[in-house]
Amino acid sequence: MAIHYQKENGIFTLHTEHTTYQMKVDEYGFLLHLYYGGKISGSMDYLLTYYDRGFSGNPSDAGNDRTYSMDVQPQEYPGMGIGDYRCSALIVHNEDESDCCDLRYVSHKIQKGKYALKGLPAVYATEEEAQTLEIVLEDPVTKVQTVLLYGVLEQEDIITRSVKIINYGTGNIIIEKAASACLDFVTGDYDLLSFWGRHTMERNFQRSEIGHGSHVFGSRRGTSSHQYNPAVIIAEKNATENNGSCYGMVFVYSGNFMFEAEKDQFGQTRTIMGLHSDILHYPLKQNESLVIPETILTYSGKGFGELSMQYHKCIQEHIVRGKYKNQPRPVLVNSWEASYFNFNGETICKLAENAAELGIDMVVMDDGWFGKREDDNSGLGDWQVNEQKLGCTLKQMIERINALGVKFGIWIEPEMVSEDSDLYRTHPEWALQIPGRKPVRGRNQLVLDFSRKEVRDHIFDLICSVLDQGNIEYVKWDMNRSIADVYSMENRQGTVAYDYVIGVYDFLEKLTQKYPELLIESCSGGGGRFDAGMMYYTPQIWCSDNTDALDRVRIQYGTSFFYPVSTVGSHVSAVPNHQTGRSVNLHTRGVVAMAGTFGYELDLAALTSEEKVIIKEQIRQYKKYAELIQKGKYYRLSNPFQEECAAWLFVSENADKALLNVVMLENHGNMNVQYVKLKGLNPNTVYEVAATGKRYYGSALMQAGIPMPVQQGEYLSYQMEFIQYI
């Protein structure tokens, strides 16, 4: 059993293979956090200390005991108004206008299997793989209850947390702030690893000290955002890629989120992951409830590399679903950077003919095939095929493409509407807008109110009638702006941002159920909604609108801290690159795109015959390595923000095969030799490099590394396959 309860001292212990999580119901019914970290035995309540701390309130239950204060005690789910002045996990605005929520233990339940969250994505597992602990806390005055949910995946070293808030009182309340996980550390100095960015430059690595005060970031954009990813690592000062203690918090949600870290007056650290409080004012009447999306926790005592691998495995095996979960993904060519809006049916068929010649599996017709959509100012919402533009029906076009042995995929952006569209002219009230105000435009489009079922149903029917026109095997689901006018003409306010995301999930769930064979790649101007929530519905996500191989190395590096390579949409594009103007050689563009789902995003007809030869070989190589890339372990071997080369490695489950990838980021006269140290090999195994026939011990490759050639040329790259020899 992974979950234990000791009645005599009220201690709950959650054990995974290498970690322990412990908490305790104390004499006043408060649920105190005792410990999270490397596996331990025994009761950790000896860590709690009691001193008279001036200006830190004492609950009346403690009588005259001035040493007991919620301002000091580590807690599992701290509410506001109970004398704890640190950041709260929950703020409830009560009927009487007070903001107090004093949560005390009521009951608990331990069950086999992992809890599920209705309407929300969450880690899933079999009855044998997981256990669930439910702890019910209640405010005795307002009867507001929180059901704290803990899922323990013992083998994976994963603990998930979610919270259901139920209003059992008679008064109406408003949830002003709610998190799904809080981690209190009574001691230690920590750094925060967070991943910030912008459109076309997502998930830059940042390491900063958690000093005194609050460190807050998140998204108010309605999506998880390009700007901050909903995932963090809390690292002990000495933790590095290969060593030291670190904790991860990954939010399984695709909307507004808020992460907070606070080092308090006594050097204790609190970290909280949850919904963004600025946009949440969720009213709950009697018996109504709100579920806070899940946070996935993990801990590693061996640095960020191991922590990342724990997340990769968890997401790959317990978040990603459907037909493509374990299947190699088709190598595709997308029409966007090939022709943008400037195409017709013939152009797409030509792309498919060239794709067939090169060994590409699928052609994707991106934006511009529907309604009046000659550029990005009109047409969204009118999901009718523009047969005039295509010069044929969709069915005819797909049949021509399939006859070449090439699959077909299509782009959609269901959540949006252009003001210049028939849909908007008929239903202006379906767009999110604040009455009396002109809406904020983004890319000249408005956002449909997906919190409303009738809006979703209408769009769903339109999209299905397109998907039913032919053999469509892939959909790219886009979302190209941040949400601003968070106001529904129909629904209650304060709920809209959350209900919108639930609406998107509902749509996606219905779509995946109706078309179980369909591969969906989500996208939001590239990586603006790159989160574990979307991965539950779409096994791959377009990682960035930036296809420049050099920038991609850094973007994919940041992405790799939490998300497996199988989720990373990555393509080879033309040079000079359309986002940066940089020209990186074709080999390197291929190597970088192979750290993802692999495909092309360029006009194949414009390729020279030499380029075609290279591309054919690239595809052959990718297909050879696809299984190792998708299912193997992924190791970061360098930090491309700091080092002269970017290096990463895929190693098979039993370490009999490995694929090393190195990209030279710098080029100077008389360069130093780059020695790249491998990881995850069997030390006593001899590996042979397929291309050269040279042999090395695993121990040598890991301890001393392997020298990379010093060669002239910009951004050269090397891919080396190591195969077990003896």
Ligand code: GLA
């Ligand atoms: C977004 C996507 C691109 C492309 C365009 C189409 O920017 O990220 O890949 O699909 O929209 O308008």
